[in-house]
Amino acid sequence: MKNLVKKNLLKxxxxxxxxxxxxxxxLIEQGKKVFRFGFGQSPFPIPDDIxxxxxxxxxxxxxxxxxxxxxxxxxxxEYLTKRTKIKYAPDNIIITPGSKEAMLLMHxxxxxxxxxxxxxWVSYEPQAIIxxxxxxxxxxxxxxxxxxxxxxxxxxxxxxxxxxxxxxLNSPNNPSGTTCNxxxxxxxxxxxxxxxxxxxxxxxxxxxxxxxxxxxxxxxEATFISGxxxxxxxxxxxxxxxxxxxxxxxxxMKSLKTLASESYSxxxxxxxxxxxxxxxxxxxxxxxxxxxxxxSVGHYVFNKLKSNKILINKPQGAFYLMPEFxxxxxxxxxxxxxxxxxxxxVAMLPGSEFGFKPGKMLTRLSYTDxxxxxFLENTTLxxxxxxxxxxxxxxxxxxxxxxxxxxxxxx
Numbered sequence: 001m002k003n004l005v006k007k008n009l010l011k012x013x014x015x016x017x018x019x020x021x022x023x024x025x026x027l028i029e030q031g032k033k034v035f036r037f038g039f040g041q042s043p044f045p046i047p048d049d050i051x052x053x054x055x056x057x058x059x060x061x062x063x064x065x066x067x068x069x070x071x072x073x074x075x076x077x078e079y080l081t082k083r084t085k086i087k088y089a090p091d092n093i094i095i096t097p098g099s100k101e102a103m104l105l106m107h108x109x110x111x112x113x114x115x116x117x118x119x120x121w122v123s124y125e126p127q128a129i130i131x132x133x134x135x136x137x138x139x140x141x142x143x144x145x146x147x148x149x150x151x152x153x154x155x156x157x158x159x160x161x162x163x164x165x166x167x168x169l170n171s172p173n174n175p176s177g178t179t180c181n182x183x184x185x186x187x188x189x190x191x192x193x194x195x196x197x198x199x200x201x202x203x204x205x206x207x208x209x210x211x212x213x214x215x216x217x218x219x220x221e222a223t224f225i226s227g228x229x230x231x232x233x234x235x236x237x238x239x240x241x242x243x244x245x246x247x248x249x250x251x252x253m254k255s256l257k258t259l260a261s262e263s264y265s266x267x268x269x270x271x272x273x274x275x276x277x278x279x280x281x282x283x284x285x286x287x288x289x290x291x292x293x294x295x296s297v298g299h300y301v302f303n304k305l306k307s308n309k310i311l312i313n314k315p316q317g318a319f320y321l322m323p324e325f326x327x328x329x330x331x332x333x334x335x336x337x338x339x340x341x342x343x344x345x346v347a348m349l350p351g352s353e354f355g356f357k358p359g360k361m362l363t364r365l366s367y368t369d370x371x372x373x374x375f376l377e378n379t380t381l382x383x384x385x386x387x388x389x390x391x392x393x394x395x396x397x398x399x400x401x402x403x404x405x406x407x408x409x410x411x
Contacts, residue, residue, distance in 0.1 A: 228241030
């Protein structure tokens with residue numbers, strides 16, 4: 001039979017992050033030493049009290065409200081209000097099976113065009129294609145921390161004209177590991193051209209200077225916020241996210257709820273009860289220790305790699321770095337990553353998966369290939385973590401970074 005698949009879906013391929021994870025697993029099973037720098041997953045255990053709450057409610061099998069458990073939406077509302085100083089009421093929050101699903105719902109509901117800074121997370125563009133929303137890429141620079149300037153956004157906004165527009169921002173950023181320092185400038189342009197903002201805040205609790213910054217503080221009336229448990233809490237496999245909508249965009253929330261009711265129905269009950277504990281409990285010590293470890297490991301890798309052959313920004317949050325290899329030996333960043341994997345065992349993702357032009361030799365490196373449970377157990381609060389400790393408790397990261405550094409010297 002012909003034409004079974006819709007044309008807009010034919011050019012889509014499986015997520016690059018999931019593919020590199022599967023490829024790394026396969027190579028390891030074949031006996032090859034692989035440094036798993038390609039998949040962005042928290043190495044740390046979920047806090048005990050949150051796990052205990054999940055176990056306590058593991059027998060809850062009833063369907064919960066489609067929009068989400070009221071106690072959970074209230075807890076997230078208070079969490080957001082405390083951080084942003086802006087009230088996102090419980091009725092303006094929907095619970096989803098991961099923030100990825102929340103953003104997919106947004107793309108399907110939204111009638112307009114999408115503005116994406118390069119670099120952006122690998123799934124933003126495919127989701128826009130699924131939603132049949134045209135994507136406009138903005139090529140950013142290292143000098144601006146890999147975020148767009150107001151002029152960049154204004155140029156694209158003029159091109160789009162009067163159509164509805166959403167700009168997606170993610171800070172700390174996947175894949176660069178940098179944070180946005182020009183929210184005020186961006187918000188002024190967004191207001192001028194009536195651009196909606198999706199603030200993807202899945203990594204916001206993992207900012208290395210321990211400060212919270214969100215464009216919602218500058219532009220609350222048009223900023224959606226997405227978040228969840230997968231990164232700061234280490235619960236990626238639990239699949240729980242949320243999406244918060246400004247009160248003046250209630251029609252958008254109404255359509256999100258309708259779409260949710262006709263797709264996944266509701267998020268599983270035990271995880272929602274556990275999430276109440278996650279958002280109401282005090283996990284500041286856990287976050288301080290895990291973020292300190294990531295900051296220390298990130299700077300260790302940064303110091304190993306920075307050279308006259310590799311350009312790289314200092315890590316500022318999440319668990320990523322974005323090395324750029326200075327050579328013209330390879331046709332594109334995909335070929336570069338394939339060669340590095342074959343010759344060193346270091347698995348990374350090419351910059352072209354994040355919106356960069358293929359000829360730009362950028363890669364994404366996730367420095368999470370270590371046993372976070374053991375590292376956490378052997379780390380004290382506010383400890384100055386020395387290189388020797390990183391080499392002891394994150395040996396794969398240390399060895400992989402050294403191999404990559406040695407390889408680059410021969411370019």
